[in-house]
Amino acid sequence: MKITLISPNDPCWDFGTRILSAILKKEGYEVRLLFIPFPAGQRAINKKDLKQIIFLSENSDLIGLSVKTNYFSGIRVITEALKNSLDTPIIWGGTHPTIRPKECLNYADMVCIGEGEITLVNLLKNMEKGLDYKNILGLGYKNDNEVVINKPNLLIDNLDSLPIPDYMCENDYLLENGGFKKIDKNLLEKDLTRFTHTSKKKYKTYHTITSRGCSFSCAYCCNSYLNKINSGKKIRKKSVESIITEFEAAKDMLPFINCILINDDDFFFRSKDEISVFAKEYKERIGLPFWITGLIIPKYSNEKFSLLVGAGLKFIRLGIQSGSLQTRKMYRRYYSNEQILKVARDINTFKHKIAAPSYDIILDNPWESDSDLTETIMLISNLPKPYNIETYSLTFYPGTGLYDKAKELGIIKDDIEQVYNRSYYAISPTYLNRLIQTLDIFSRKGLFIPPMFMSILTKPILKKLKITYFLTHILEIIIFGLYYTDRFIYYSRHFSEFITAINRKKMSCLWKLD
Ligand code: B12
Ligand code: SF4
Numbered sequence: 001m002k003i004t005l006i007s008p009n010d011p012c013w014d015f016g017t018r019i020l021s022a023i024l025k026k027e028g029y030e031v032r033l034l035f036i037p038f039p040a041g042q043r044a045i046n047k048k049d050l051k052q053i054i055f056l057s058e059n060s061d062l063i064g065l066s067v068k069t070n071y072f073s074g075i076r077v078i079t080e081a082l083k084n085s086l087d088t089p090i091i092w093g094g095t096h097p098t099i100r101p102k103e104c105l106n107y108a109d110m111v112c113i114g115e116g117e118i119t120l121v122n123l124l125k126n127m128e129k130g131l132d133y134k135n136i137l138g139l140g141y142k143n144d145n146e147v148v149i150n151k152p153n154l155l156i157d158n159l160d161s162l163p164i165p166d167y168m169c170e171n172d173y174l175l176e177n178g179g180f181k182k183i184d185k186n187l188l189e190k191d192l193t194r195f196t197h198t199s200k201k202k203y204k205t206y207h208t209i210t211s212r213g214c215s216f217s218c219a220y221c222c223n224s225y226l227n228k229i230n231s232g233k234k235i236r237k238k239s240v241e242s243i244i245t246e247f248e249a250a251k252d253m254l255p256f257i258n259c260i261l262i263n264d265d266d267f268f269f270r271s272k273d274e275i276s277v278f279a280k281e282y283k284e285r286i287g288l289p290f291w292i293t294g295l296i297i298p299k300y301s302n303e304k305f306s307l308l309v310g311a312g313l314k315f316i317r318l319g320i321q322s323g324s325l326q327t328r329k330m331y332r333r334y335y336s337n338e339q340i341l342k343v344a345r346d347i348n349t350f351k352h353k354i355a356a357p358s359y360d361i362i363l364d365n366p367w368e369s370d371s372d373l374t375e376t377i378m379l380i381s382n383l384p385k386p387y388n389i390e391t392y393s394l395t396f397y398p399g400t401g402l403y404d405k406a407k408e409l410g411i412i413k414d415d416i417e418q419v420y421n422r423s424y425y426a427i428s429p430t431y432l433n434r435l436i437q438t439l440d441i442f443s444r445k446g447l448f449i450p451p452m453f454m455s456i457l458t459k460p461i462l463k464k465l466k467i468t469y470f471l472t473h474i475l476e477i478i479i480f481g482l483y484y485t486d487r488f489i490y491y492s493r494h495f496s497e498f499i500t501a502i503n504r505k506k507m508s509c510l511w512k513l514d
Helices: 017-028 047-057 067-083 095-099 116-127 183-194 224-231 240-253 272-285 302-311 326-332 339-350 370-381 401-408 416-419 429-445 449-458 460-464 467-484 489-492 493-504
Strands: 001-009 032-037 062-066 090-093 111-112 139-143 145-150 172-176 179-182 203-210 260-264 290-296 313-321 358-363 388-391
Touching: 001 017, 001 047, 001 090, 001 467, 017 062, 017 116, 032 047, 032 416, 047 067, 047 179, 062 493, 067 090, 067 416, 090 095, 090 139, 090 240, 095 111, 111 116, 116 203, 179 326, 183 260, 203 290, 224 290, 240 272, 302 313, 302 339, 313 326, 313 339, 339 370, 358 370, 358 429, 370 429, 388 429, 429 449, 460 493
Parallel strands: 001 032, 001 062, 032 172, 062 090, 090 111, 203 260, 260 290, 290 313, 313 358, 358 388
Antiparallel strands: 111 139, 139 145, 172 179
């Protein structure tokens, strides 16, 4: 049987699709992968591209599409085009169908709820044998006009049982400007260079994830929903040996890689002993610089961090989210500013060995007051230098506590426009948001604004004096002069988000309470 899997992600970081492909190939199925990287919240896909997608999906026995909320609209357009031209059954899987299966069944014939490995193989086996597949766990489908959602499948407890993600480039295609290109190792090599956390060196990064789930349940994150449907089973991890074996295989498959990026939600969940074994094995058997993008403040340990730096850790990203205790409580992130500063100071002691750490901040929270934002600004300006700040515009993903709250209060009236099609990069250009972005721009340039100066800039009196208008424009010039030039390469990749961000400048605030 032949299966086409369509991913709206970049070829270098769709772990779900890569692992499904490996599983299906192991079971003897023929797999074709189509990567159609969508900029978040945008749906630009033209007729020529759609024709090629149809052409490349022809003669498949099943077409599977991976759907995150931000890609719902684009995937819907592709699905409708496929349905208009082919009779092939279509299944959607991923976070969005897991959370909103009924909605997805308006477009797809079937949906996969939760992890796809077992469900997809069971489905294909039954289809192959002509057996009824309607009782398969984790499957949702339409029975005439009735929607049937089966119970979710059991989670894969032993992640070591999974095969190495499929990077064989046997039958993979990437949609770029000008149409689909067959992915070979050369194209993949270029692609792996695109996403680096430092512009100074062109890292060819192998992206991966060594665990599934998170021990936290933040109010804006889908893990809060997944933790519920997975009956409290929060986190599963690969053994150290299995991780190192994967990295060795990655080096064999992709001999050009010179860096590894671990995308786990919560890597520091591992015990000190485990991290110590990992560090030793990694240094001896892999020896490449590596990055970790999931460190949660309460899980920080200087001993673990030191072991990882010794093994080659070069970059770390942490979520602070807000400097306001009240906002963090709302997010269910329970730690104090003192804890954040302590972790930041500890990390700073490694500054000669690692790149500047990156701190995530969430903006555009409709329940945050100016004084909450001021606390964030003051916290950032007190962080030990150097650092980078990544700002995101709060997006209310379905299934999360904050989505429910925003819906109840009438903040979200139109899910498609206000959630699905919304770019999480489009920060509203308010004065205080600008100040935060300015701190980031300055820090990226190695310049740091003293807290005293920020404390003056955030004084409410400045607003009353109407000086904010003037300051905003000065900051705008700085932003365009430093920020956008500095991030030109990044934004050329996310061009439509950049345009959205500029357009948003015309709006005063994205989320307004009625
Ligand atoms: C690693 C990660 C990333 C990585 C890699 C993204 C990727 N393409 O997978 C990076 C850092 C790039 C990333 C970016 C983003 N991410 Co992210 N990310 C994750 C994280 C932590 C793990 C995802 C993962 O790889 N899991 C392991 C793999 C094996 O699982 P999986 O991808 O879900 O796939 C399994 C099933 O879903 C299913 N499945 C998936 N597709 C299909 C298709 C078919 C046909 C079938 C049958 C089954 C199936 O089977 C797979 C194997 O079991 C999740 C958190 C989470 N709990 O999932 C967030 C998460 C998926 N990300 C999320 C978001 C929003 C984003 C961003 C859009 C925005 C942001 N601010 O982070 C960007 C998008 C950038 C981009 N262009 O893709 C949200 C999605 C919310 C939603 N409702 O859609 C999540 C859930 C976190 C959250 N905020 O709540 N992310
Ligand atoms: S710590 Fe990160 S991954 Fe875990 S629930 Fe919170 S936001 Fe989600």
